[in-house]
Amino acid sequence: MKNCLVVDDSKVIRKVARHILESLDLSVSEAVDGRDALTQCEASAPDVVLLDWNMPVMSGMEFLQALPGAGLAARPKIIFCTTENGISHIKAAVEAGADEYVMKPFDRETLESKLAIVGVI
Amino acid sequence: MAMTPSSGTPSSGSGASASGASSRSAARILSGLLEARTGQILSENRAWRMETALKPVLRAHGLADMDALAARLLTRKDPALENAVVNALLNNESSFFRDLQIFDMIHRQILPQIHAQRSDRTLRIWSAGCSTGQEAYSIAIQISNAMARWRGWRIEILATDISTAAIDQAKAGIFTQMDVQRGLAVGDLIKWFEPSGDDWCANPALRQMIDFRTDNLFDARAPMGEYDLLLCRNVLLYFTPERRQDVFRLLARHSHARSVLLLGAGETVIGHSEDFVPHPEFRGGYGRRIEASSLAQASVHRAL
Numbered sequence: 131m132k133n134c135l136v137v138d139d140s141k142v143i144r145k146v147a148r149h150i151l152e153s154l155d156l157s158v159s160e161a162v163d164g165r166d167a168l169t170q171c172e173a174s175a176p177d178v179v180l181l182d183w184n185m186p187v188m189s190g191m192e193f194l195q196a197l198p199g200a201g202l203a204a205r206p207k208i209i210f211c212t213t214e215n216g217i218s219h220i221k222a223a224v225e226a227g228a229d230e231y232v233m234k235p236f237d238r239e240t241l242e243s244k245l246a247i248v249g250v251i
Numbered sequence: 252m253a254m255t256p257s258s259g260t261p262s263s264g265s266g267a268s269a270s271g272a273s274s275r276s277a278a279r280i281l282s283g284l285l286e287a288r289t290g291q292i293l294s295e296n297r298a299w300r301m302e303t304a305l306k307p308v309l310r311a312h313g314l315a316d317m318d319a320l321a322a323r324l325l326t327r328k329d330p331a332l333e334n335a336v337v338n339a340l341l342n343n344e345s346s347f348f349r350d351l352q353i354f355d356m357i358h359r360q361i362l363p364q365i366h367a368q369r370s371d372r373t374l375r376i377w378s379a380g381c382s383t384g385q386e387a388y389s390i391a392i393q394i395s396n397a398m399a400r401w402r403g404w405r406i407e408i409l410a411t412d413i414s415t416a417a418i419d420q421a422k423a424g425i426f427t428q429m430d431v432q433r434g435l436a437v438g439d440l441i442k443w444f445e446p447s448g449d450d451w452c453a454n455p456a457l458r459q460m461i462d463f464r465t466d467n468l469f470d471a472r473a474p475m476g477e478y479d480l481l482l483c484r485n486v487l488l489y490f491t492p493e494r495r496q497d498v499f500r501l502l503a504r505h506s507h508a509r510s511v512l513l514l515g516a517g518e519t520v521i522g523h524s525e526d527f528v529p530h531p532e533f534r535g536g537y538g539r540r541i542e543a544s545s546l547a548q549a550s551v552h553r554a555l
Binding site: 215216217220221224228230231232233236237239240243244246247 | 346348351428429432433434436437438440441445446
């Protein structure tokens with residue numbers, strides 16, 4: 131079973147995402163900010179990271195920039211999932227290495243299609 | 252359209268049972284209109300949401316409920332109202348790159364084969380029952396992303412649907428944030444769409460590739476000649492078996508020996524068409540019967 135790490139400082143978003151992802155037969159772990167996510171990536175090497183942009187301690191973009199230095203054997207697919215819906219943010223995320231981008235609010239169909247596009251399901 | 256009050260004259264109804272019976276009569280009248288105009292049958296799982304789908308029409312015409320709407324249609328010739336009802340009842344659900352494996356097959360196998368076979372450098376595609384256009388835009392994006400391969404080719408993409416509202420939206424190329432997130436890769440979003448308020452608009456180059464037309468599959472005027480790739484996906488499931496045969500005959504008239512027909516998941520030609528058979532090379536696709544047999548013979552010859 132593939133694993134998705136949900137990184138979001140909102141407990142509600144993590145809960146909603148977990149519910150959808152588990153229904154898609156993914157195992158789910160959670161992180162509350164970018165720093166927490168880096169630690170978890172080093173420990174458990176998720177297949178995909180669902181990544182919020184604005185978080186305390188370490189933002190999603192800072193996480194993305196720090197990821198290459200984490201020394202992971204395999205880089206997880208990164209799907210930004212954020213309220214930053216402007217095209218400048220989307221372009222910046224893609225240029226920084228994001229594989230996909232979800233604009234909040236999202237639903238099951240959206241997450242399912244993005245996970246299919248990055249080849250996780 | 253042929254409607255008579257014989258199936259039950261709508262009444263104002265008083266009391267729950269009278270009102271329920273009255274609404275059922277109204278539902279029959281309205282679904283009869285849909286079938287007469289489009290050939291589509293409202294299945295039970297679509298019929299229950301009829302009132303919800305019609306709410307904007309009721310509001311726009313100052314009508315209290317479905318009974319009042321049915322009564323208006325029976326007592327007054329109102330083509331605009333009929334059109335609004337039909338548009339509201341049609342299922343316009345669609346998404347970009349719906350069934351990703353199918354689009355992967357189009358990209359990796361079908362389009363390259365057409366490219367290799369068409370010596371006149373003309374690519375003709377028909378998206379029949381295109382709804383709000385996502386299927387046609389998905390194909391246009393695939394072709395545009397491989398434009399080096401198609402340089403010097405004449406590319407024609409016809410996309411038809413009976414819903415005037417759906418075709419208007421398709422032509423405008425405006426999609427909601429939710430629409431563009433369903434199936435569209437972020438790279439294609441950035442490349443082929445521009446923000447338009449809270450929505451996203453397909454760029455002019457993409458829109459110009461597609462000829463969107465309002466057209467009825469049972470009185471088709473838009474398709475001309477033969478198409479290399481025909482997509483009629485998630486359309487036939489709304490028709491009776493007889494109507495499906497009519498559609499297959501139409502698709503056969505507009506296909507050639509090497510054309511590829513793609514249907515929706517769960518739709519098949521088997522039992523409905525003598526003209527098409529499962530394609531020997533493209534899983535889930537269909538080819539003309541004559542082509543399939545000659546391909547089989549060719550395989551035998553190669554094997555020998």
